[in-house]
Structure formats: structure tokens, C-alpha cells
Amino acid sequence: MKQAIIIITLLLHVLWSCNKGIEADNQYLRGRLFLLDTITQSSNGIPIANRKVLLTIPGDSLNYLYSTKTDADGYFSFTLLADGQNEFILRTFDSTKGYIYQSRKEVKRGQTNVVLVEQLDETLQNGFVLKTTDESGNSLQGTKVYFYKSLSLAVQNSPAGAVDSFMSIKDGKLYKLRVTPGLYYVNALKTIDTATFQRSLKQIIIPSTGFLYDSIQLNRKITNYRNGFTLVVMDSLGGFVPNASVYLYNSQVLAASNSPLGVFESFPTDNLGKKTRYDLPAGDYYINVSKVLSDTIVYHSLVNKLVLPSSGFINDTIIVKRKR
Known part of the structure; x- marks a missing residue:
């Protein structure tokens, strides 16, 4: 028993001496790895777990001294570093969903709070990051964007002639990596209610390596409508x-029959019970409106006459009542 206690005491002394020597000689390096990617995902400083971290010497990009892996919270640690070497380079390299990420940071022996940031590598891949905005700089989410290689096809503005198309996402952003480099002509279109925003023939040059960062400003298109009407449905x-549900007929008889087969056009009202239509043939129209709340509760209004002129606009209100 006494012999076992002596052995344990000696082992603890040795471990304490080793740790003390490591700390005293700055034979350690500790830090944390984060992901910064606001292009393909919304990662603005998220710790990266289980990622391999390499420790190299400046000037030698092919070999490494030590390697380790980050823990579940992104922390990493190196100990017992090579004697006589005080400056090092930390590196990571990884591919996720086909995108290449890399980090690099110069460090010194003994640092304990190293922040290593991994980002999309712009030396081994290319692409673009574009943002669609209106004239005031407000982002336009849901903008349709078409890429053309041919100027004549871009002038025709036919989606069929585009080599690629996109829909801008949150904050009006659209991106793509691994793109054929060269000159492109870009057309963009966004419709909000009755307003149309567009941009035609914007030229961009995508590099063979690196990312192109640019914006596409869409201008509101001024449209001259010949005629039209605005309906407001109220209870x-x-x-x-x-x-x-609004049903437009050009026959009073068909409107009276309330048959969907004779409908000239149908459309729903918006959140404020409103609907606007432009450039319709002039003449007499008859409007039926229905709002179904349940199997037994239906509000409607039938055969509301509207006379649409060849030039001019009509505003009308239709009152729906509960069907008995």
C-alpha cells in the first residue's frame, strides 16, 4: 500500500512538472474556429466543430508540424511545439456542398485566445454576389434576373434566350459560385401590385477567380394605361x-346564371378587399362576387353592372350580403 502511494505521488509530480514546463516555456497555442459566410448561408461567426486545424511554419505551405481537430464548440489547442520556433501559421481547408472554405492566420507561441475565421476561398473558385434594389436603394426580394451571353438576345428580353435565371432572396441578394467567366448582359424585373420595376442590359464581367460584388438598380417603369377599373368589396x-372571388362577365344572362363556364375573367381581392384591372375592351360588364367562410356561411353579390369606357378609369364599391 505504501509503495503504491509513493508511485502515485511520483507520477503526479512528473505531470505537474511537465505542465508547469509547458506553461512556463509558452509551449502551447489555443484558440477557436468560426465560420463567416453571409453569401451561401447566414453564418456570421458560428463556431465550427470537428474541423481539422493545421499548424505550419511561415514559408512552407506544403507541410505542417501538427494537426488537431476542433471540439464541439470550435475550440482547438496545440501543445509541445517545436523548440526554437516562435512564429506559426494556422490553416484550415474544407469543402461543404461543393463550396471551398479556407482560413489562415499568423500566430505566435503562447497565444491563448486566437480567433481563426474560415471563409469562402476566393483564390480557388469564382462567382458573383449581386443585390437588387429600387431607385432609393431599398432591396427588392423576389426579383427575376436573367443572364444573357448574347447582346441581341438580351435586347429581345426573352427568358428563353437566357443562359441562366435567378430569383433574388432575402435582402434582394442572389449569388452563384463556379460560373463560366466572361461578359454577361443582365435583365431584371420585379412587379409589386400594379408597379413594375426593371433594369435592362446591365453589363457585368465575372472573373476567372474571385467574386464579383455588384448591385442591380431597377427603375420604376412608367406605364400609360388606356382604361381600367378598381373594385372594393365590402360587407x-x-x-x-x-x-x-370576383367573376367578370360580358353577358348579363350569363352573370344572372352565375355559371363559372361563362366567366370572362376571375380574380381574388387583395388584403384590403381591392382589385384593379387595366386595358380591357370597352363595354358593359357584369360582376358577381362571392366570399365563402364555411359550408353554411356564404356572402355574395350578383349582376353588378359596370360600364367601362374606351378611355378612362372607373372606381366602384360592391357590397356583399350573407346568402340566405
Whole structure:
């Protein structure tokens, strides 16, 4: 028993001496690895777990002294570093979903709070990051963007002639990596209610390596409408009726029959019970409106006449009542 205690005491002394020597000689390097990628994902400083971290000597990019892996919280640590070497380079390299990520940082022996940031590598891949905005600089999410290699096809503005097409996402952003480099002509279109924003023939040059960062400013298109109408659907208490079904007929007889087969055009009202239509043939129209709340509760209004002129606009309000 006494002999076992002596052995354990000696082992603890040796471990304490080793750790003390490591700390005293700055034979360690500790830090944490983070991911910064606001292009392909919304990662603005997320710790990276289980990633291999290499420790190299400046001037030698092919070999490494030590390697380790980050823990579940992105922390890493190197100990017992080579004697006589005080400056090092930390590196990581990885491919996720086909995208290449890399980090590099110059460090010195004994540092304990190294922040290593991994980002998309711009030396081994190319691409673009574009943002669609209006004239005031506000982002336009949901913008349709078409890429053309041919100027004549871009002038025709036919989606069929585009070599690629995109829809801008949150904050009006669109991106693509691993793109054929060269000159492109870009057309963009965004419709908000009755307003149309567009941009034609913007030229961009995508490099063979690195990312192109640019913006596409869309201007509001001024459209001269010949005629049209705006309908507002309300209930008997004066409340707006959203998502009501509106049926447009050009025959009073068909409107009276309330048959969907004779409908000239149909559309729902918006969140404020409103709908606007432009450039319709002039003449007499008859409008039926229905709003179904349940199997037994239906509000409607039938055969509302609207006379649409060849030039000019009509504003009308239709009151729906509960069907008995």
C-alpha cells in the first residue's frame, strides 16, 4: 500500500512538472474556429466543430508540424511545439456542398485566445454576389434576373434566350459560385401590385477567380394605361372583404346564371378587399362576387353592372350580403 502511494505521488509530480514546463516555456497555442459566410448561408461567426486545424511554419505551405481537430464548440489547442520556433501559421481547408472554405492566420507561441475565421476561398473558385434594389436603394426580394451571353438576345428580353435565371432572396441578394467567366448582359424585373420595376442590359464581367460584388438598380417603369377599373368589396357593416372571388362577365344572362363556364375573367381581392384591372375592351360588364367562410356561411353579390369606357378609369364599391 505504501509503495503504491509513493508511485502515485511520483507520477503526479512528473505531470505537474511537465505542465508547469509547458506553461512556463509558452509551449502551447489555443484558440477557436468560426465560420463567416453571409453569401451561401447566414453564418456570421458560428463556431465550427470537428474541423481539422493545421499548424505550419511561415514559408512552407506544403507541410505542417501538427494537426488537431476542433471540439464541439470550435475550440482547438496545440501543445509541445517545436523548440526554437516562435512564429506559426494556422490553416484550415474544407469543402461543404461543393463550396471551398479556407482560413489562415499568423500566430505566435503562447497565444491563448486566437480567433481563426474560415471563409469562402476566393483564390480557388469564382462567382458573383449581386443585390437588387429600387431607385432609393431599398432591396427588392423576389426579383427575376436573367443572364444573357448574347447582346441581341438580351435586347429581345426573352427568358428563353437566357443562359441562366435567378430569383433574388432575402435582402434582394442572389449569388452563384463556379460560373463560366466572361461578359454577361443582365435583365431584371420585379412587379409589386400594379408597379413594375426593371433594369435592362446591365453589363457585368465575372472573373476567372474571385467574386464579383455588384448591385442591380431597377427603375420604376412608367406605364400609360388606356382604361381600367378598381373594385372594393365590402360587407354590409363597412368592413373590407379580403380574398373574395370576383367573376367578370360580358353577358348579363350569363352573370344572372352565375355559371363559372361563362366567366370572362376571375380574380381574388387583395388584403384590403381591392382589385384593379387595366386595358380591357370597352363595354358593359357584369360582376358577381362571392366570399365563402364555411359550408353554411356564404356572402355574395350578383349582376353588378359596370360600364367601362374606351378611355378612362372607373372606381366602384360592391357590397356583399350573407346568402340566405
